[in-house]
Amino acid sequence: MKLAVVGKGGSGKTTTAAVVARTLARHGTSVVALDCDSNPNLGISLGVGDDETERLIAMRQALDEGEQEHAPGWDDLLDRFGTDAPDGVRLAVVTAIQNPEPGCP
Amino acid sequence: MLSSVNFTHDTVIADLEAGLGTLTRLGNAQVDVVLLVVEATTKSLEVAARGADLAREKSLGRLIVIANRVRDEVDADAVRKAFPDDEVIAVPHDPAIVEADRHGVAALDAAPDAPAVRAISAMARNLLVMAGHNGSGAASV
Numbered sequence: 001m002k003l004a005v006v007g008k009g010g011s012g013k014t015t016t017a018a019v020v021a022r023t024l025a026r027h028g029t030s031v032v033a034l035d036c037d038s039n040p041n042l043g044i045s046l047g048v049g050d051d052e053t054e055r056l057i058a059m060r061q062a063l064d065e066g067e068q069e070h071a072p073g074w075d076d077l078l079d080r081f082g083t084d085a086p087d088g089v090r091l092a093v094v095t096a097i098q099n100p101e102p103g104c105p
Numbered sequence: 106m107l108s109s110v111n112f113t114h115d116t117v118i119a120d121l122e123a124g125l126g127t128l129t130r131l132g133n134a135q136v137d138v139v140l141l142v143v144e145a146t147t148k149s150l151e152v153a154a155r156g157a158d159l160a161r162e163k164s165l166g167r168l169i170v171i172a173n174r175v176r177d178e179v180d181a182d183a184v185r186k187a188f189p190d191d192e193v194i195a196v197p198h199d200p201a202i203v204e205a206d207r208h209g210v211a212a213l214d215a216a217p218d219a220p221a222v223r224a225i226s227a228m229a230r231n232l233l234v235m236a237g238h239n240g241s242g243a244a245s246v
């Protein structure tokens with residue numbers, strides 16, 4: 001199942017995404033959470049903390065600036081550039097990893 | 106991108122950029138569920154109405170309108186009225202969420218029983234029913 005969480009800035013989109021991701025994970029589903037926002041803070045709402053969220057963003061920026069090679073596949077990307085959030089959710093900040101435009105696709 | 110993601114996980118949830126930019130660029134049927142988060146304000150409802158149109162035009166699966174930070178029935182009704190043909194879930198205004206944000210922690214950890222957290226969790230569990238999840242980790246993708 002693929003879900004997209006959409007809304008105006010400040011509408012509570014990220015909190016909603018985080019609660020949904022962890023609830024699904026608690027019920028035995030394996031969940032990948034992708035932070036596609038140009039102001040990525042899904043990590044904070046998922047509960048990985050400021051420092052880890054910053055680390056993910058820094059890795060993403062290194063990718064954007066060509067200092068770091070892209071991962072060859074999606075699971076590799078998660079292994080190398082993701083982090084484990086509570087309840088087994090795997091989080092990655094993906095803005096601009098696959099596309100220079102802000103946003104996901 | 107969402108069209109090409111192919112993880113070995115059951116579920117992928119993407120927190121898209123604020124506004125409708127990503128939704129505009131999504132191809133047809135690239136996701137199964139769109140959670141459209143909206144507040145009962147004119148601006149938010151306008152953005153959400155365009156988002157709902159895009160989701161329908163692009164056949165993006167099940168559309169769930171989340172009426173967020175609802176303070177009273179007037180708020181809830183404003184959202185229901187704007188989306189008369191859609192599934193609308195009301196999530197109450199909840200100081201516990203504001204407090205969790207202030208401290209940079211997850212609402213689910215800081216206030217698991219807060220009304221807003223419970224409302225969102227209940228909606229998420231309902232999604233599992235839709236996905237035919239049987240509790241063994243074998244949800245359909």
